[in-house]
Amino acid sequence: MSGFAAAQADGATRIAACLDDLIGAQPESVIRDGMAYATRGGKRLRGVLVLETAWLHGVAPERAVYAAAAIECLHAYSLVHDDLPAMDDDDLRRGQPTVHVKWDEASAILVGDALQTLAFEALSDPRMTDDPAVALALVRSLAQASGAAGMVLGQALDIAAETAAAPLSLDEITRLQAGKTGALIRWSAEAGALLARADPAPLRRYAEAIGLAFQIADDILDVTGDAEKAGKRLQKDAEAGKATFVSLLGLEAARARAAALVAEAEAALQPYGAEAETLCELARFVIARDT
Amino acid sequence: MSGFAAAQADGATRIAACLDDLIGAQPESVIRDGMAYATRGGKRLRGVLVLETAWLHGVAPERAVYAAAAIECLHAYSLVHDDLPAMDDDDLRRGQPTVHVKWDEASAILVGDALQTLAFEALSDPRMTDDPAVALALVRSLAQASGAAGMVLGQALDIAAETAAAPLSLDEITRLQAGKTGALIRWSAEAGALLARADPAPLRRYAEAIGLAFQIADDILDVTGDAEKAGKRLQKDAEAGKATFVSLLGLEAARARAAALVAEAEAALQPYGAEAETLCELARFVIARDT
Numbered sequence: 177m178s179g180f181a182a183a184q185a186d187g188a189t190r191i192a193a194c195l196d197d198l199i200g201a202q203p204e205s206v207i208r209d210g211m212a213y214a215t216r217g218g219k220r221l222r223g224v225l226v227l228e229t230a231w232l233h234g235v236a237p238e239r240a241v242y243a244a245a246a247i248e249c250l251h252a253y254s255l256v257h258d259d260l261p262a263m264d265d266d267d268l269r270r271g272q273p274t275v276h277v278k279w280d281e282a283s284a285i286l287v288g289d290a291l292q293t294l295a296f297e298a299l300s301d302p303r304m305t306d307d308p309a310v311a312l313a314l315v316r317s318l319a320q321a322s323g324a325a326g327m328v329l330g331q332a333l334d335i336a337a338e339t340a341a342a343p344l345s346l347d348e349i350t351r352l353q354a355g356k357t358g359a360l361i362r363w364s365a366e367a368g369a370l371l372a373r374a375d376p377a378p379l380r381r382y383a384e385a386i387g388l389a390f391q392i393a394d395d396i397l398d399v400t401g402d403a404e405k406a407g408k409r410l411q412k413d414a415e416a417g418k419a420t421f422v423s424l425l426g427l428e429a430a431r432a433r434a435a436a437l438v439a440e441a442e443a444a445l446q447p448y449g450a451e452a453e454t455l456c457e458l459a460r461f462v463i464a465r466d467t
Numbered sequence: 468m469s470g471f472a473a474a475q476a477d478g479a480t481r482i483a484a485c486l487d488d489l490i491g492a493q494p495e496s497v498i499r500d501g502m503a504y505a506t507r508g509g510k511r512l513r514g515v516l517v518l519e520t521a522w523l524h525g526v527a528p529e530r531a532v533y534a535a536a537a538i539e540c541l542h543a544y545s546l547v548h549d550d551l552p553a554m555d556d557d558d559l560r561r562g563q564p565t566v567h568v569k570w571d572e573a574s575a576i577l578v579g580d581a582l583q584t585l586a587f588e589a590l591s592d593p594r595m596t597d598d599p600a601v602a603l604a605l606v607r608s609l610a611q612a613s614g615a616a617g618m619v620l621g622q623a624l625d626i627a628a629e630t631a632a633a634p635l636s637l638d639e640i641t642r643l644q645a646g647k648t649g650a651l652i653r654w655s656a657e658a659g660a661l662l663a664r665a666d667p668a669p670l671r672r673y674a675e676a677i678g679l680a681f682q683i684a685d686d687i688l689d690v691t692g693d694a695e696k697a698g699k700r701l702q703k704d705a706e707a708g709k710a711t712f713v714s715l716l717g718l719e720a721a722r723a724r725a726a727a728l729v730a731e732a733e734a735a736l737q738p739y740g741a742e743a744e745t746l747c748e749l750a751r752f753v754i755a756r757d758t
């Protein structure tokens with residue numbers, strides 16, 4: 177197993193245990209069941225990024241796992257709401273019925289709401305850090321990354337694009353992606369530095385490159401992927417007539433751009449030397465994955 | 468103007484200015500417009516509770532207003548989502564079209580999501596306090612009050628009640644209310660003490676009594692109120708055949724119970740002496756209001 181595959185497997189186990197603990201502490205209800213369901217599985221890319229960048233800065237995974245669980249809750253909430261009939265109207269996620277299909281729309285709205293709340297509860301867990309200033313900085317940066325200036329803005333731009341008179345330009349799609357996918361990936365990469373009170377700037381270039389590469393890879397998968405492997409509906413963008421990196425650049429140029437971004441991400445990690453090898457592998461995985 | 472009316476007017480002005488500032492700092496988008504729209508107006512009862520309990524503990528309103536704005540964002544998010552077709556399906560709120568009517572469902576889901584995020588951004592604003600431990604305690608208690616163990620749990624119980632085989636008992640409705648309305652009111656009352664690093668316990672009894680009185684008054688208004696004055700649809704519970712404090716206790720006994728709770732709330736404030744007079748008036752307002 178490569179360094180990244182091992183880190184991903186170990187991280188996924190830690191994150192699942194932490195989520196069990198946090199969700200298990202809520203009173204029994206359909207909401208609690210839905211939260212456990214919606215946070216199960218997935219690649220844990222964001223959570224593993226937190227754990228890896230934390231390790232790079234000497235922060236123990238037993239501490240950092242609360243930040244990793246927080247970003248996975250935030251990501252899961254965005255998927256639950258994004259899958260709703262009024263949004264992307266998806267029935268399948270990670271090969272399973274989406275929350276509003278398994279339960280109902282009202283429960284899915286509330287499950288998403290409660291998962292967002294749980295992200296902030298995880299970041300304020302006293303087991304994450306002894307330094308309240310560190311925890312507060314993570315709360316603040318997560319709020320800024322996920323709200324009306326970050327992820328939610330990206331989602332709104334994405335919805336607006338569906339009814340726009342003309343397809344988006346490359347600049348517009350890049351801005352959309354920077355919010356929708358990029359902001360949480362960047363938070364995840366910077367979290368490790370913030371936990372150690374280190375400067376998060378060196379990881380920012382890495383995060384911005386892999387965030388964009390991730391979205392280009394998603395657009396490529398939407399065209400070339402296997403829906404069964406992906407566990408979700410594909411070819412959605414073409415059906416909706418939406419501009420994507422693939423429709424704008426063409427498949428080959430999109431692949432080349434993604435590869436160039438991965439090289440850029442690896443270059444950004446040079447100051448960290450061999451210790452950053454797992455993060456380099458993670459960058460390569462972002463464009464090599466088939467789900 | 469009574470002490471409470473003046474405090475409410477002053478608080479509403481401060482809170483509106485703070486919300487303008489926080490929302491105005493987001494990039495221009497339909498989400499930002501919807502957030503401004505959804506947080507306009509209202510009684511600001513929760514925000515004023517924060518400002519009043521802060522004042523009681525010597526915390527300046529210029530500081531406490533960030534916590535007041537946070538709870539108003541949280542409350543507004545819950546209303547925007549609660550009004551959705553899949554939830555209560557309401558077209559009117561504070562006399563205006565609800566967010567999903569004025570825009571669309573997808574925007575309303577995202578506006579609610581972004582308002583919840585903004586609540587945590589407000590609590591992590593460096594202008595609220597110089598002590599990160601204080602801000603973090605407010606983040607943690609708001610997450611616990613509003614998530615799957617608090618407000619969202621109450622909303623889920625409320626939805627489940629609509630399809631339950633038998634109407635809820637008084638105990639069950641009291642538990643539902645403690646989550647749905649009570650948890651945020653309690654947070655608001657305790658916030659002032661937390662901001663001053665004082666013990667919030669003395670305010671808890673006050674908050675629990677007015678929280679329950681508030682919901683009983685809501686049930687009474689739903690039966691006896693004027694929809695035009697209330698700015699929202701009334702008689703919803705009777706139409707839905709839902710058990711309420713009024714259907715279970717009868718109108719007169721419900722009124723008596725609310726009045727007894729207000730007396731209990733006033734008694735809980737005795738240790739604070741004359742300084743708590745405005746909070747006593749607020750308790751009386753909770754059951755005297757006509758909207």
